[in-house]
Amino acid sequence: MERLRRARRAVKTGFGFLSVPPAGEVRGPLQREVGxxxxxxxxxxxxxxxxxxxxxALLAIPLLTIITIGILEFGTMMWQREQLQNGVRDAARYWARCRPTDQGASYMPCSIQTARNIAFYGDPRGSVDAFGDPNPLRVPGWYxxxxxxxxxxxxxxxxTAPTADSLVSVEGRVLYQGSPLYAAILGDAVTLGYYHTTRYIGW
Structure with a gap:
């Protein structure tokens, strides 16, 4: 019975040979050696x-991976926003210098489609350049x-008769085209926008 009680105590403690024996109990040589x-x-x-x-490494790599992807995604977003800004400002600069008539005669006729081509493609010709090759979009998804x-x-x-208060205003918006991982994590698309106003100058 005493051995059974000791075995039960050993199972309960997990390391039975590391437990302190009851008062008056002496461990044998085998028990001491095993302990x-x-x-x-x-x-x-x-x-x-x-x-x-x-x-x-297993703890740090996932965290560093997430931080690296976040930095790259943020950089891509800022680049697309800068391209949107450049397109809006170029279109506003072109439109601010347009004057289709001058004293009743045709003078440097301008087209609002040309302004849009400059904004979207950076080229007055639009999606095709002078050599017939396709022009890339300034911002993915902005057309x-x-x-x-x-x-x-x-x-x-x-x-036709600009005044000192004549202004040109251009505003552009586009949905951010992120990586598949970005879309999987956030889900909702981010809208990039830019607004620019300048004085009308004419030719």
């Missing part, structure tokens, strides 16, 4: 640093008819 071996193995396990680098893409140019017609 010493267990304490040695436990101490060795605690002090052993092999594999620490792997554990730290006439694209979902969430807008380009508003005011006034729609350059004034």
């Amino acid at each position: 010493q071996n267990m304490r040695f193995l436990l101490k060795k396990f605690i002090s052993d640093e092999r594999g620490v680098v792997w554990v730290e 006439d008819g694209a979902p969430g893409a807008t380009l508003d140019i005011l006034p729609a017609t350059p004034p």
Whole structure:
């Protein structure tokens, strides 16, 4: 019965040979040797640093990966926003210098479609350059008819008799075209926008 009680105590403590024996109980040589071996193995396990680098790497790599992807995604977003800004300002600069009539005669006729081509493609000819090659878009997804893409140019017609208060206003908006990971994490699209106003100059 005494051995059965001791076995039950050993199972409950997990390391039965490491537990303190009851008062008056003396351990045998085998028990002492096993207890010493267990304490040695436990101490060795605690002090052993092999594999620490792997554990730290497994903890750090996911965090560093997320930070790196976030930096790259933010940089791409800022680049697209800067391209949108350049397109809006170029279109406003062109439209501010347009004057279709001069004293009743045709003088440097301008087209609002040319302004839109300059904004979207950076080229007055639009989607095709002078050599017949396709022009890339300034901003992915920013063109006439694209979902969430807008380009508003005011006034729609350059004034024939500009005054000191004549202004040209251009506003562009586009949905940010991010990576698939960005779309999977955030889901909702981000709208990039820019607004620019300048004095009407004419030719």
